[in-house]
Amino acid sequence: MLLSRWLPGLANLLQYRREWFRYDLQAGLSVAAVQIPIAIAYAQIVGLPPQYGLYACVLPMMVYALVGSSRQLMVGPDAATCAMVAGAIAPLALGDPERLAQLAVIVTVLVGLMLIGAGIARAGFIASFFSRPILIGYLNGIGLSLLAGQLGKVLGYKIEGEGFILSLLNMLQRLGETHLPTLAIGVGALALLIWLPRRFARLPAALVTVAIATLCVGVLGLDSRGVSVLGPIPSGMPQLSWPQTNLAELKSLLRDALGIATVSFCSAMLTARSFAARNGYTINANHEFLALGVSNIAAGVSSGFAISGADSRTAVNSMVGGKSQLVGIIAALVIALILLFFTAPMAWIPQAALGAVLLMAGWGLIDIQAMRVIRKLSRFEFWLCVLTTLGVIGVGVLPGIIVAVLLAILRLLKSIYQPTDAVLGWVRGIEGQVDISQYPQARTLAGLVVYRFDDAILFFNADYFKARLLEAVEREPEPRAVLFVAEAVTSIDVSGIVALREVRDTLLARGIVLAIARPHGTFLRMLVRSGLARELEQRLLFASVRAGIRAYRVWRNQLQREALKEPGRAGAAQQPSHD
Incomplete structure (x- = not known):
């Protein structure tokens, strides 16, 4: 039980099962x-030599x-x-590759460490703050940035210049410097990356494309051109190893690490949950925080860089029919063998082919x-999604996402501050009560306002609730009672x-x-703690709307009978009681 809780993969x-191995x-x-x-x-997105991507x-x-x-x-390197x-x-390395x-x-x-801390604190709910439109806008922004870069x-x-706009302008200004052999390799690689998945879905398109491009460079001697x-x-x-650092660097990196950790977790959870749903099991978000955190530490101490759930490689695993976590171990061992014995052929891989792979990743x-x-x-x-994209390509990934999340939270607060409400009536053939603003033909009881408020009543919307209820009363010609549906x-x-x-x-x-x-x-x-229930004497608290309306009818009829017996007597001070 303890093993399955902390090490579910193991x-x-x-x-x-032996039959899974094939x-x-x-x-x-x-x-x-x-x-x-x-x-x-x-690895080139980060600015590191290619072997660091394999280390990760x-x-x-x-x-x-x-x-x-x-x-x-x-798990593995992720574009975002x-x-x-x-x-x-x-900005901190100042062009020093080693640093x-x-x-x-x-x-x-x-x-x-942040991911592990979040897992211990059971902060899996954080993923909920990244709504689908924000995530789509964020990925669109990352994709556009990749295309430009x-x-x-x-x-x-x-291409000189930082950011989407400056990179795009610099590229357009220098189109005359285009190197035609490099362009031929790049366009050919793009064509293969588009065609191969459509014609041969089970082939690893990226690997085949890079291998063909490398072969062309070696055979035709394009490196000399x-x-x-x-x-x-x-x-x-x-x-x-663990590199040396100082407090100033750590302070600068902590803010960025928080954003990377949040986005890495949300991206991984979207992928993990999608494929878990397809295969009939569930994912524990809090445990995934721990798993992703330990995996990132493993990437760090082995000279790699931050990783996340890799959707394209997860899709390949699912498509081929992987049955267990052994798939990841086998893939890791294959990459380790490549690093140990087969790095020499990689020296001939053209940068244009890798650029084509990244262009397809960005477009995807x-x-x-x-x-x-x-x-x-x-x-x-929709506009929140667009704003997130513009924020990511305009002011940076983390500021863009923060602005979008804050806007989403502000909209949520606005919906709580001004929730929907309704004055209720009845329409023949419809069960229960309806909003009379939506059904003008709805019937109401003369003198009775049946009012519903559709959210909690808290410090920031209490005055709004009060104003809306009194406005509803003002619209009734001769109000005698209000039934608040809570x-x-x-x-x-x-x-x-x-x-x-x-x-x-x-009202009184x-x-x-x-x-x-x-x-x-x-x-x-x-109501009970405040004494308001006692002040209402339990006679004005009803278990159902129907009970409240029945009590109002009895009370109204009683007032009418007393008014006939004693003309001029005010009956408004009396209160309806339970039927």
Whole structure:
């Protein structure tokens, strides 16, 4: 039981079925075939040599296979997190490649520690703050940034300037410097990356494309004609180490690490939950915080950089038919063998081919169809999605996301501050009460206002509740009583109780009785604690709307009979009682 709680992957492997191995072996080889070129390409996003991308695969994949709860999720370099890592460490490294690698390790370990801390604090709910429109907008922004940043590799020159706008302007200004052999390699690689998945879905398109491009460079000697290649890649595994740093650097990296950790977790959870749902099991968000955190620390101490759930490699695993976490271990061992014995051929990989892989990765992050659906459903969330994209490409990943999240929270607060409400009536053929603003033909009882408020009554909306109820009373020609339907009021605080008492007193001063139907939960407990339930003498608290209306009819008929017996007598001070 303890093993399955803390090491679900290992617990699953201890119950391994022999018949799974054939599928897991095939899936592991396929994942490695996709992971290797992508990891090499993503290392360039961070600004690191290609071997660091492979370092970020081996140990993290093994660790997640033991600690993670998802049977399909593959961890590794991710375009979004790589872009965020680059933004965090590039200003501090000042162009020093060695320092860049050290800072990548530091920020990755910080990300891991934050994820573990969040898991211990059971903060899995954080993923809920990243709504679908915000995540789509964020990924669109990352995708556009990747497109702008990688076009230079395909065109054959280095694009100067930071950010989407400056990179795009610099590229357009220097189109005349395009290197035609490099452009031919890049365009050919793009064509293969588009065609191969459509024609041969099971082939690792990225690996085949990079291999063909490398073969062309070697056979045709294109490197001597100015086509840029990776160059020699050191063989062997990285040494486990911890770089030196100082307090000023840590303070700068902590903020960025928090953003990377949040985005890394949300991205991984979206992928893990999607594939878990397809395969009939569930994912524990709090445990995934721990698993992803330990995997990031493993990436850091093995000289890698921050990793996340890799959706493309997870999709390959699922498509080929991987059955267990052994897929990740097999893929990691294959990558380790490549690092130990087969790095020499990688020296001939053309930068244009890797640029093409990254262009396809960036394009794959942009989801136009999802934006169309969001626009159809909610204009606000559509513009929130667009704003997130503009924020990411304009002011940076983390500030863009923070602005979008704050806007979403402000909209939520506005909806709580001004929740929906209704004056209720009845329509023949419709069960229960209806909003009379939606049904003009609805019937009401003369003198009775049946009012519903659709949220908690708290300090920031208590005055709004009071104003709206009194406005509803003003619209009734000769109001005698108000029946407040409280079934949607889940909670009320001290300010809300004060507002409710003020409403009661204001109505009484005008000879109007306030009754409450369907009080429950925290709302009812606060009525009792505040003494308001006692002040209402339990005669004006009703278990249902129907009971309140029945009591009003009895009370109204009683007033009418007494008015006939004693003309001029005021009956408004009397109160209806339970039928």
